[in-house]
Amino acid sequence: GAVVSQHPSWVICKSGTSVKIECRSLDFQATTMFWYRQFPKQSLMLMATSNEGSKATYEQGVEKDKFLINHASLTLSTLTVTSAHPEDSSFYICSARDPRGRGDTQYFGPGTRLTVL
């Protein structure tokens, strides 16, 4: 199946710094990518939908100025957590929709664990 990578797989940063997470579709062009957040023992919560060449669509309650999303190419979307604080510590997962498939064909990255000290 299609492959989606994330980088880094884990990151530890100091409070107040910004962290960028990359999501790449390795063998297909993804017009749409999704960013999820997962707390321990909880569901994946959709944060935003990232569309190539346009602004991301954020879910209710997600601060767009806090979580900056850039989908500058058909194979790369980035999530930047700005001025990170300990409450932003979480597991961030991206997925990419393969346009060659049906609307429900999403491929997931392995996730990035962010720890803010």
Place this chain on the structure above:
Amino acid sequence: GDSVTQMEGPVTLSEEAFLTINCTYTATGYPSLFWYVQYPGEGLQLLLKATKADDKGSNKGFEATYRKETTSFHLEKGSVQVSDSAVYFCALSADFGNEKLTFGTGTRLTIIP
């Protein structure tokens, strides 16, 4: 709003045991239903899906039937293997073609030899 409730884990079974992981949902309209699996160190993978009532999704010996009357999509396998050890997520998308997925909390399954 839409929601998915799935059986809490962890679940530990012996090899060749019968597996059921319960999943129920709340949604308006006619959602599509999915089971995703996450093996250690890997991303979520689509295991199976069903897009309308009474459909049965199946893959790798796993099955789930879309039951609209009970709003359920329980995952079953007749004889589990050690390699089935993973975290299993039930999910729905509210409308076919709508890409937004709503996930359950996940169920960690461990199979012991």
